[in-house]
Amino acid sequence: MMHQGQSSPDGTQETGRLRKRDRHAPSPSVALLGNPKTQDSLPVFLFPTELMFYAQERSSHRRVLTFYNPYSFVLRFKVLCTAPTLYTVVEAEGNVRARSCVDIVVRHQDVSPRNWGRRDRFRLEVWGAGQRGTREIWAELKGGEGGEKLLEIPQGSAAPPASSPAMLPPGGLNPGRGRDPALFALYVAVGLACVTFLMLPLHNEPSPLVPAHIHVTVMQKLVCAYILGLLTMVFLR
Known part of the structure; x- marks a missing residue:
């Protein structure tokens, strides 16, 4: 309606x-x-x-x-x-x-x-x-596609062999294949830590389950939220 x-x-x-x-x-x-x-x-x-x-x-x-x-x-x-x-x-x-x-x-x-x-x-x-x-x-x-694109070869120049790494983005045609597993695991760990941090109570909120010394401030949550936003953009690429 x-x-x-x-x-x-x-x-x-x-x-x-x-x-x-x-x-x-x-x-x-x-x-x-x-x-x-x-x-x-x-x-x-x-x-x-x-x-x-x-x-x-x-x-x-x-x-x-x-x-x-x-x-x-x-x-x-x-x-x-x-x-x-x-x-x-x-x-x-x-x-x-x-x-x-x-x-x-x-x-x-x-x-x-x-x-x-x-x-x-x-x-x-x-x-x-x-x-x-x-x-x-x-x-x-x-109006195009997201992600990385191949470098264009200027007209009139000879194209190097297809196996040349100078003509491909890191990881070849598929950017996801070149992702460092250790770096990806670090991103995941940082993301989980930020999510956990966001779920902690504020310093002025009483909680019988969470000790008072690990309560956080709004500014600390904003920092974690900003980091989590950056990681989200990385994961969506």
């Missing part, structure tokens, strides 16, 4: 066309971005920091946003977008339990050349325990 001027749970007014559904229904929804009128006070942990779609790489037409809730209370969330007709968002609104995370799947619906180079904006609005926060990221559709 299409609504005009739908009010959000925190009292803000959404402008433009809004598609709404029950979060348990199978059909997805994306809403238009509005201007929040309340001041944000809650840091939002959302990764990756941008969405890149490639028209000629079918696997890139589907991207995953991971929303972390490191707090001791439940967070409600809603995903909004400046171009709702171009994207489908699975579970565009719902709840995230304390110290848990949820994956939000975003699919690009029109990768035709008319949209190449187009940049759209997504915003995640969250609220809980009387606090509110927002996080915005950019989405862009490129």
Whole structure:
């Protein structure tokens, strides 16, 4: 059902066309971005920091946003977008339990050349325990394929043998084959450590299960979240 001027749970007014559904229904929804009128006070942990779609790489037409809730209370969330007709968002609104995370799947619906180079904006609005926060990221559709490409040979020059390493990216035609297993294991270990760190309680939150000396601050969680975002970009390449 299409609504005009739908009010959000925190009292803000959404402008433009809004598609709404029950979060348990199978059909997805994306809403238009509005201007929040309340001041944000809650840091939002959302990764990756941008969405890149490639028209000629079918696997890139589907991207995953991971929303972390490191707090001791439940967070409600809603995903909004400046171009709702171009994207489908699975579970565009719902709840995230304390110290848990949820994956939000975003699919690009029109990768035709008319949209190449187009940049759209997504915003995640969250609220809980009387606090509110927002996080915005950019989405862009490129007209080629992602990943590394072979170096071009200038016209008129002789091509070296196919086995020459100068003409291939590290690892040959498939960049994944050249990945150092030890380095990859290090990335995984650091990623798991960051996730574990994000799930620890804050220093001002009592916890009967976690000793007080390993409680963390919001700034420490932000650093871990930033590192985790960088690792996510590495894994998606």
